[in-house]
Amino acid sequence: MIGTLGPNLIFTVSDDYVLTFDGMTRDVSGRWATHETPGIKPRAEFLGPGLQSVSLPITLSAGLGVKPRRMLDLVEQMVETGDAEYLILGFRPVGKNRFRVTGSSETWDVIYNQGELARAKLTLTLEEYA
Numbered sequence: 757m758i759g760t761l762g763p764n765l766i767f768t769v770s771d772d773y774v775l776t777f778d779g780m781t782r783d784v785s786g787r788w789a790t791h792e793t794p795g796i797k798p799r800a801e802f803l804g805p806g807l808q809s810v811s812l813p814i815t816l817s818a819g820l821g822v823k824p825r826r827m828l829d830l831v832e833q834m835v836e837t838g839d840a841e842y843l844i845l846g847f848r849p850v851g852k853n854r855f856r857v858t859g860s861s862e863t864w865d866v867i868y869n870q871g872e873l874a875r876a877k878l879t880l881t882l883e884e885y886a
Contacts, residue, residue, distance in 0.1 A: 761812075761855070761880075762841030764830055773821035781811040782850065808851050810843060810882040817875045824876040831860045831878060840885035855882040 758767040758776060767776050785806035791799045816824035833839075840854040859881040866874040 759843070759845035760841075761843050761857075761882075762834070762839060765834070765841075767845075770821075774817070775814070775820075775822050775827075777812040777814045779813055783809045807886060808855075808884040810850065810855060810880075812880040812882070814878045814880065815875070816878055818872075819874070824873045828860075828862055828873075828876060828878065831857065831862075831880065835860055843882065851884055854885045856885045857881070858883045 758769065760766050768774075769776060785808075787803040787806045789801045789803055791801060793799060816822045816827050818824060834841075834857045838856060840856040843850040843855050857880055861879045861881075863877040864873055865876055868874050
């Protein structure tokens, strides 16, 4: 197992099933305020940590044992119900808090006869849920 996003989205590789991501992007930031003062340079004040965000590009391929349509339906449910889950990679959580799936973008690459989806690309957008 590579990792998980909650109990239903499991990133793994086996002889007959491959569900992984390619090129995860994680943004970590701080929150700052700038105070203007006449005649001198503005002063910066650190307010605290910002919310982390993660982007996960995923390829869903029936040839690798994944059912793309079922996976897209699962992700759609996660987005529309506001699920917040821990993102676990290598048995360690990413960040200290859970992440909510704020959006997904999908591209349907290969569609067979009668509309069977054989391959799709999916990008998940996650934001820390603190």
